[in-house]
Amino acid sequence: MGDLSACIFGASGGIGAALTARLADRADVPVVYAGARSAMKASGKVRPFLFDLEDEASLAKAAMMMADAPPRLIIVATGMLHGNGIQPEKSLKAxxxxxxxxLFAINATGPxxxxxxxxxxxxxxxRFVFAALSARVGSISDNRLGGWHAYRASKAALNMxxxxxxxxxxxxxxxxxxxTLHPGTVDTDLSAPFQRAVAKDRLFSADHAAQRLLEVIDGLTPEQSGRCLAWDGSVIPF
Structure with a gap:
């Protein structure tokens, strides 16, 4: 990556925490800003900050905190699929x-x-990289199963x-x-209710997902800017 300070929004989540740890271990990353909704401890290169996707003032404050040494790698590792009475819809009537x-507030407007x-x-x-975690189900042209209406739409909006x-x-x-980056199916709270149908070799640990995502980021070229890429570097069509 070449001596780029990094920033992770969503550093307390499964993938975000793994990304933070891996970046903090790298000699070419001097500082890792780690953002979460609740307080995290500073450790070594890691500089924690607070933010709330639904509180724009907190985002402005976070940006000001990094103004003296702004990151050249920004990863938005936030996202919501279910919770608080929300479940992926199986039909239009749901x-x-x-x-x-x-879901739009968290998955699209927040980023x-x-x-x-x-x-x-x-x-x-x-070099400067802005990356946000998306999902393969946010692809319009690749949608063959339907369902999950609000989540699909919010991730398609994020891609745009x-x-x-x-x-x-x-x-x-x-x-x-x-x-935008698709991490695959990762063993986190987000995917937990939907893992039964996932093949064992396609259910990744958060650390494995972080490793593969950083490999993709390291290999990015300006010609790939604007695309949605999977954890293996393949292009996901919009």
């Missing part, structure tokens, strides 16, 4: 306005507002948001990259 509002505050003054030269970010960043810095 849709609710509350589910759409909540967009992170970009709003973290990309106020992106570097005009040199990051595509827009990529276009704008390229006008400022031709070396800048913005992508």
């Amino acid at each position: 849709q609710t306005a509350d589910a759409y509002a909540r 967009a507002l992170i970009a709003r505050h973290m990309l106020v003054s992106p570097p005009r030269t040199g 948001i990051v595509r827009n970010i990529a276009i704008e960043l390229a006008r400022i810095n031709p070396e800048a990259i913005a992508v």
Whole structure:
């Protein structure tokens, strides 16, 4: 990656925590900003900060905290599929306005507002990466099963948001990259209710997922900016 400070939004989650730990172990990453909704302990290179995706003031405050040494790798490792009475819909009649509002707030609007505050003054030269965790089910052209309406729609929206970010960043810095990443099915609370049908060799530990995602990030080129990439580096069509 080449001596880039990093920032993880969602550093207390399964994948986010694993990404934070792996980045902190790397000699080429001098600082890792680790954001979560509740307090985390500082350790070595890790500098914790608080944020809430539904509180834009907290995102602005987090960005200001990093202004003196802004990161050149930003990973949004947040996301919601179920919880608080929300479950993936199996039919159209199961849709609710509350589910759409909540999932869009967390999966699409939140990352967009992170970009709003973290990309106020992106570097005009040199490598810079903005990556957000998406999902294969957010692909419109790859949707053959239907269902999971609000979640699919929110991740499709995230893919579009990051595509827009990529276009704008390229006008400022031709070396800048913005992508969405599909981590595969990872053994976390998000996927726990849906793991039964997943083959054992396709259910990844959080650490394995973090390793593969960082390998993809390390290999990114500006020509890939705006795309959605899977954990193995393959392109997921929009």
